[in-house]
Amino acid sequence: MALGVAVGMYGLSFGAAASAAGLSVLQACAMSSLIFTGASQFALVGVLGAGGSAAAGVATALLLGTRNAMYAVILAERIPMSPQRKLLAAQVTIDESTAVSVTSSKPLAGVGFWSAGLTVYVMWNLMTLAGAAGAASVDTHALGLDAAVGAAFLGLLWPRLREAWPVALGGALLALIAVPLTPAGVPVLIAALAVLPRLVRR
C-alpha cells in the first residue's frame, strides 16, 4: 500500500511534467499505459520539453529502458512462467516490481512481483491522468513545475549516488560541456560515455 501511494505521487508529478512539456493529456496517458517505465517517460518529456529532437528523446528513453531487460533476466530465473504469461509479465517488469520480488522469499517471488507490478500499473496510470489534467489548467511555469522535473531526476538518481557517484559526476560534466556544442537532447546521450572507463577497466 505504501508503495502504491508513493508511486501515485510520482505518477502525479509525471502527468504534470508531461503537461508542462507541451504533451496533451491523451499523450501523457498513452505514455504511462504503453511505455510504463518512469525514468524513460520522464526522459522523453524532458528532452521534448527542452526543445530537443524526438530522435534524441527516444534514444535517451530507450537507453534508460535497457535496465528492465536485466531485471527480466533475473526475474525469469526466480519465477517459473509459461511463455504467454511472460509476455504479460514483461509489461510490468520495472524497478518496483523487481525490488519487491527479489526481496521476497523464493516461493513468494511470483506473488510479490505480480502484486507490486499490477498495483503500480493501476496507480501510475490513474495519477498520470490526474496530474496531466490538473496541470493542463494551470500556469506550470509560474508554479515552478519545470524546476520540479530536475528534482524528480535527482530523486531517481539519489539512491545510486553512494556507490556510483563518479559515474554520475562524469555524466553531469559531459552533459554540461555538450549543451552549448550540440542540439538539445544530445548532451544527455553523450553523458552515457561516462560509463566507458568502468567497462574497459578489468
Next chain:
Amino acid sequence: MIWTAVLLTAAGCYGFKASGWFAPASLLDRPVVRTAATLTPVALLAALVVVQVFAAGTTLTVDARVVGLAAGAVCLWRRLPFLVVIVVAAAAAAAVRAL
C-alpha cells in the same frame, strides 16, 4: 511527431522487457553486460538533472530552477518522501519567480 516518439519508445521499452524474460540467465554472468546495464542509468539521470536545470536551449543559464533543485536536494538529504521533494522544489522556484 510526439505520437511517433511515444509509440517508438513504447515498442522499444517493451522489447527490452520481453527479451530479458526469454534470454538465457547466463547473460548476466558477463560483467560487462551487468556493469553497463547498472551504470548507464546513473550517467543518464545525472545528465538529465543538469540539463533540466542549467540548459535553456543550447545555452547554459542559472535561474530559479537552480533554487528549486537545491531545495529538492535538501529534502532528499533529509529523507523526505518523493512528493515533498517535488512540491518543495516547485514551490522554491515559484517563490523566486514571484519576487
